[in-house]
Amino acid sequence: xxxxxxxxxxxxxxxxxxxxxxxxxxxxxxxxxxxxxxxxxxxxxxxxxxxxxxxxxxxxxxxxxxxxxxxxxxxxxxxxxxxxxxxxxxxxxxxxxxxxxxxxxxxxxxxxxxxxxxxxxxxxxxxxxxxxxxxxxxxxxxxxxxxxxxxxxxxxxxxxxxxxxxxxxxx
Numbered sequence: 001x002x003x004x005x006x007x008x009x010x011x012x013x014x015x016x017x018x019x020x021x022x023x024x025x026x027x028x029x030x031x032x033x034x035x036x037x038x039x040x041x042x043x044x045x046x047x048x049x050x051x052x053x054x055x056x057x058x059x060x061x062x063x064x065x066x067x068x069x070x071x072x073x074x075x076x077x078x079x080x081x082x083x084x085x086x087x088x089x090x091x092x093x094x095x096x097x098x099x100x101x102x103x104x105x106x107x108x109x110x111x112x113x114x115x116x117x118x119x120x121x122x123x124x125x126x127x128x129x130x131x132x133x134x135x136x137x138x139x140x141x142x143x144x145x146x147x148x149x150x151x152x153x154x155x156x157x158x159x160x161x162x163x164x165x166x167x168x169x170x171x
Contacts, residue, residue: 002029003067003170006093008086008109009052010036014074015045016156017103018052021070024163030170032070035061037083046074058085063092068170073104073124073155081112091115094150101166103153107131120146122154145169 005025009018022032036043036054043052063069069090071077080086086109093100094115102110107123108130110116117135122128122144131138143153143161151169153162 002031004031004033004065005068005070005170006061006063006066006089007032007034007070007072008036008058008080008089009034009043009072009076010079011043012046012075012079013043013050013052013072014076014104014156015047015049016159017074017106018045018072019050020159021072021101021103021163021166024167025070025170028167028170033061033066035089043076058083058089061089063089063096063098066093066098068099068101068166069093070166071100071102071106071109073102073106075105077102077105077108081109087113097147097149099149099151099166099169101151101162101169103158103162104155107136107152110134119150120144121150121152123152124154 038057041054091113104124111134120137142158
């Protein structure tokens with residue numbers, strides 16, 4: 001049975017870090033719901049290769065209605081973490097131990113949510129020290145799975161491993 005995956009993103013997301021996992025999730029029968037500030041907004045990837053029309057506004061969603069959270073990288077997570085609504089949304093998934101998939105700069109949102117302490121994780125090279133300061137046990141590996149809940153990867157080259165482990169958790 002397919003799962004319902006909340007995907008939080010805004011402009012300047014890393015195109016392939018959204019499009020490739022989204023395709024893998026949909027191909028496996030899962031439902032993707034994109035969430036930004038307002039339903040109907042159109043957001044564009046930083047390489048102008050992907051445009052996404054947003055399904056739901058953050059004020060109209062409840063994290064309890066979703067089975068998992070997906071946070072693509074790029075500049076999107078850094079922008080979203082300045083908004084307490086997105087931080088609280090992400091924190092809820094971590095707190096209730098629902099699957100969370102964060103790639104590249106995606107863990108920035110989890111840093112702000114103070115949800116990485118004691119967790120094994122990875123992220124883009126430039127945020128790994130920030131993750132360490134947040135209490136994460138940072139690994140420089142293509143994919144890190146922590147407590148059968150959190151899946152993190154470093155960069156676009158890691159997407160095949162990221163997709164494989166995220167899909168394993170959704171089974």
